[in-house]
Amino acid sequence: xxxxxxxxxxxxxxxxxxxxxxxxxxxxxxxxxxxxxxxxxxxxxxxxxxxxxxxxxxxxxxxxxxxxxxxxxxxxxxxxxxxxxxxxxxxxxxxxxxxxxxxxxxxxxxxxxxxxxxxxxxxxxxxxxxxxxxxxxxxxxxxxxxxxxxxxxxxxxxxxxxxxxxxxxxxxxxxxxxxxxxxxxxxxxxxxxxxxxxxxxxxxxxxxxxxxxxxxxxxxxxxxxxxxxxxxxxxxxxxxxxxxxxxxxxxxxxxxxxxxxxxxxxx
Amino acid sequence: xxxxxxxxxxxxxxxxxxxxxxxxxxxxxxxxxxxxxxxxxxxxxxxxxxxxxxxxxxxxxxxxxxxxxxxxxxxxxxxxxxxxxxxxxxxxxxxxxxxxxxxxxxxxxxxxxxxxxxxxxxxxxxxxxxxxxxxxxxxxxxxxxxxxxxxxxxxxxxxxxxxxxxxxxxxxxxxxxxxxxxxxxxxxxxxxxxxxxxxxxxxxxxxxxxxxxxxxxxxxxxxxxxxxxxxxxxxxxxxxxxxxxxxxxxxxxxxxxxxxxxxxxxxxxxxxxxxxxxxxxxxxxxxxxxxxxxxxxxxxxxxxxxxxxxxxxx
Numbered sequence: 001x002x003x004x005x006x007x008x009x010x011x012x013x014x015x016x017x018x019x020x021x022x023x024x025x026x027x028x029x030x031x032x033x034x035x036x037x038x039x040x041x042x043x044x045x046x047x048x049x050x051x052x053x054x055x056x057x058x059x060x061x062x063x064x065x066x067x068x069x070x071x072x073x074x075x076x077x078x079x080x081x082x083x084x085x086x087x088x089x090x091x092x093x094x095x096x097x098x099x100x101x102x103x104x105x106x107x108x109x110x111x112x113x114x115x116x117x118x119x120x121x122x123x124x125x126x127x128x129x130x131x132x133x134x135x136x137x138x139x140x141x142x143x144x145x146x147x148x149x150x151x152x153x154x155x156x157x158x159x160x161x162x163x164x165x166x167x168x169x170x171x172x173x174x175x176x177x178x179x180x181x182x183x184x185x186x187x188x189x190x191x192x193x194x195x196x197x198x199x200x201x202x203x204x205x206x207x208x209x210x211x212x213x214x215x216x217x218x219x220x221x222x223x224x225x226x227x228x229x230x231x232x233x234x235x236x237x238x239x240x241x242x243x244x245x246x247x248x249x250x251x252x253x254x255x256x257x258x259x260x261x262x263x264x265x266x267x
Numbered sequence: 268x269x270x271x272x273x274x275x276x277x278x279x280x281x282x283x284x285x286x287x288x289x290x291x292x293x294x295x296x297x298x299x300x301x302x303x304x305x306x307x308x309x310x311x312x313x314x315x316x317x318x319x320x321x322x323x324x325x326x327x328x329x330x331x332x333x334x335x336x337x338x339x340x341x342x343x344x345x346x347x348x349x350x351x352x353x354x355x356x357x358x359x360x361x362x363x364x365x366x367x368x369x370x371x372x373x374x375x376x377x378x379x380x381x382x383x384x385x386x387x388x389x390x391x392x393x394x395x396x397x398x399x400x401x402x403x404x405x406x407x408x409x410x411x412x413x414x415x416x417x418x419x420x421x422x423x424x425x426x427x428x429x430x431x432x433x434x435x436x437x438x439x440x441x442x443x444x445x446x447x448x449x450x451x452x453x454x455x456x457x458x459x460x461x462x463x464x465x466x467x468x469x470x471x472x473x474x475x476x477x478x479x480x481x482x483x484x485x486x487x488x489x490x491x492x493x494x495x496x497x498x499x500x501x502x503x504x505x506x507x508x509x510x511x512x513x514x515x516x517x518x519x520x521x522x523x524x525x526x527x528x529x530x531x532x533x534x535x536x537x538x539x540x541x542x543x544x545x546x547x548x549x550x551x552x553x554x555x556x557x558x559x560x561x562x563x564x565x566x567x568x569x570x571x572x573x574x575x576x577x578x579x580x581x
Contacts, residue, residue: 063454084453085450085453086458089453089455106440109580114437117456122438124433127432127436128429134436134437139579142580
């Protein structure tokens with residue numbers, strides 16, 4: 001493992017995500033209503049709020065699945081709002097889904113190997129006319145994928161179909177896929193939901209380890225212990241707006257947050 | 268005895284021609300999840316294209332360029348590819364049943380153009396007298412059919428291996444990912460529309476190739492050869508053989524075509540003369556029954572999909 005590929009090797013800080021006045025409506029419902037905050041580079045930013053607060057809509061807007069009606073989203077200063085999901089991804093923003101979306105009919109290994117952008121072997125004519133090039137590329141990607149799979153603790157299941165492993169493992173597959181792209185920032189949508197405690201420890205541990213190496217994270221999560229222990233900053237949304245933002249302990253003490261969301265859960 | 272062998276040769280030529288169509292459909296449906304219900308349309312375009320390019324000049328018709336057979340077949344493939352590109356650009360935002368309905372309608376339209384555009388297609392008469400490649404070289408029809416079987420067999424093998432190489436690669440992985448979950452694939456930086464279009468055009472090109480080979484063998488083209496029934500038969504071949512596996516596609520093509528021709532033969536022998544015209548319906552019922560039985564007892568087909576995609580990952 002001495003030659004661990006990026007983002008597993010070395011330390012680098014990047015991935016500043018600026019959201020300015022982002023808004024997104026569905027008919028009369030303003031699901032995201034003028035949201036502004038920054039996910040600082042090299043930090044873990046938590047995004048919390050009650051169900052229906054607009055967190056996942058915001059994620060989908062950032063990732064290009066929905067787009068924004070107004071406002072700006074910028075990654076390291078470059079506007080990414082209005083781009084399609086695959087363009088946003090190619091700019092260095094990777095995301096996971098609330099409910100994992102592995103390619104269930106493909107092995108874990110191939111889920112991860114799918115990811116590298118613009119593979120020569122993704123052009124079918126290259127598979128006929130430049131087989132050597134494709135084979136070399138696959139070999140390189142295989143090495144990198146195996147290193148990432150090992151990092152995520154998935155080596156024992158790498159040959160299994162991704163549809164046949166546990167939900168928690170599927171979340172790790174999504175993390176592994178994100179890492180395979182050498183992203184600048186990773187958006188995790190409820191990485192801890194429905195995951196057994198042992199696997200949750202693995203997920204937290206991997207996030208911390210990646211963050212130590214400079215990876216920026218923006219995480220939606222309902223598990224308060226998870227958020228409070230992991231995040232450098234917490235942004236609280238309710239009814240489409242940001243109602244509080246700051247250090248975890250400050251947010252926890254904010255009366256408005258307690259009223260809107262934490263209530264009994266914080267006790 | 269020699270009659271049976273001659274018939275077997277004839278049967279295999281047609282079955283292998285269809286197996287190329289099934290491999291084209293397998294690329295679209297088995298690997299990429301595109302529900303093309305207009306298979307016969309692209310087969311027809313390849314057939315008419317080849318017939319028009321290689322056929323003898325007729326003053327009353329457009330076309331009849333008397334070009335060499337390989338040029339005609341390649342021309343037919345190009346025409347099928349262009350048609351697929353147009354159809355693809357117009358419909359690939361449609362999913363599943365919507366794509367199916369659109370392509371079904373397009374195939375009907377193509378068949379109706381064949382039936383009614385007399386000046387180009389010869390209308391209901393079709394185009395006859397299409398030269399059969401190298402026919403003069405072989406003295407007897409029997410020897411010629413044997414030659415044509417070798418030709419079609421060779422093309423089938425080439426198509427099979429070319430597809431295997433392309434599919435057991437990152438490209439095949441990409442197709443499969445699009446089939447499994449387009450949204451997730453897009454979130455991983457893949458362009459689903461482009462990939463779907465590639466699979467649709469390439470698959471339809473193979474259908475065009477098969478159409479050209481078919482015309483070269485039978486020497487004429489008629490709109491009656493391109494009824495929706497053929498699309499149904501091709502789908503049956505893919506489902507029975509095993510969607511997502513090209514060996515399954517070939518086995519399914521030969522198997523279902525064998526069942527079709529044998530049932531037709533049996534009906535013609537066993538049914539009283541005045542029921543013969545209804546016999547064709549029995550054939551369709553048998554194929555429908557075969558599909559149902561396959562889906563019940565062997566849903567992945569005779570030879571199912573392989574688990575690993577890329578041959579580089581084993």
